[in-house]
Amino acid sequence: MSEIITKQQNELANLIKRYAKNDGVHATAIPSLFFIRRSVVSGPSYGVYNLSLCLVAQGAKEVWLAQERYEYNPADYLVSSVILPVTSQVVEASVDVPYLGFKLEFTVNQILEVLRDSEIQGGAKENAKRGMFVSRIELNLLDAVMRLVRLLDNPKDIPILAPLFTKEILYKVMQGEHGGTLEQIAIEGSSARQIKDVIDHITNNFDKSFRIEELAEKVNMSISSLHRHFKEVTAMSPIQFQKQLRLQEARRLLLSESTDAAYVAFRVGYESQSQFSREYSRMFGLPPKEDMKRLRSQYDQTISI
Structure with missing residues (x-):
């Protein structure tokens, strides 16, 4: 430098x-x-x-x-x-x-x-x-x-x-x-712009289920092209992308509102609490309740420092 x-x-x-x-x-x-x-x-x-x-x-x-x-x-x-x-x-x-x-x-x-x-x-x-x-x-x-x-x-x-x-x-x-x-x-009609539009749709509706056929039709792409270009841009599939958004929002809600995990699971779009807990643990390393204890303990330690 x-x-x-x-x-x-x-x-x-x-x-x-x-x-x-x-x-x-x-x-x-x-x-x-x-x-x-x-x-x-x-x-x-x-x-x-x-x-x-x-x-x-x-x-x-x-x-x-x-x-x-x-x-x-x-x-x-x-x-x-x-x-x-x-x-x-x-x-x-x-x-x-x-x-x-x-x-x-x-x-x-x-x-x-x-x-x-x-x-x-x-x-x-x-x-x-x-x-x-x-x-x-x-x-x-x-x-x-x-x-x-x-x-x-x-x-x-x-x-x-x-x-x-x-x-x-x-x-x-x-x-x-x-x-x-x-x-x-920024170029209208480019595959990158089409994928951005799909990303924006999923982000604004992450708590709702979607059919990949509907997403492809929305941006005038074939299903295979949508999957291929979406993974090229984001390094994940549309479902994986949505799952990360849901779990991150669930963690934020649990930490900021100290609310029940089952209620949070429903709010972010999960119909099964067991599936929510399983996927939450896979992403963050602990089930929701134990993860909240860890985060609050880390916060208290940071304050004391």
Whole structure:
């Protein structure tokens, strides 16, 4: 990593520390920009990545998409081009040198705007590619990121300049080696865009059962093409994708509402409590009740630290 990039990373780390004084995920005055701070290496966490660009200013993190592992540190950036349920874990962090992360969410419309206003040649439909990738960071992208983050010190400039700098960041990413992945998500009628539409439908209706034939008809694909392209983008089948969404939401409800597991199972779409408990245990390592005890114990230990 060059000396200039290292200097930029240090400035980014200092800015994140100033605006994220405690561990956790922190919203900022810039819509869709979040800072993450972790002072300990903990167990895996489960969540859903929206369309987003993620950087590490300090420390390191790994993300699991199904059975695929993506690790990134200050030399890299990670992009999720569609909604994806993932498992993530901070792998380098301490009280003295906390993990410091940057996350910028974006939309398909913002990608389309870049395509319309730039010389990037969008329009050719290609086969769908994996919806997550890691690339080495370059100075021109980091420069654009820093321009956006520095706006936090000049909040009156945010409404005008934040959209421009966000557009510049997307433009730089789309000029990179995996930029075509973002382009395909925005191109109407491409297999990547069709799969994104299926993902959005499942995400918005994860508690309802579906027939694969109906999903295929909705996006004008054959059943075999839908299965093939869906797995290419998400590394899992539509049913596996829905199952992860259901179980993650069930865990969130159990932790936040301290409610009954049978009731939660019904709320997220399970008709069989035994099936819910079995699949929950397979994903999180323990049945719901024991998992809640473990999570609350870990939370109490973190508070005491």
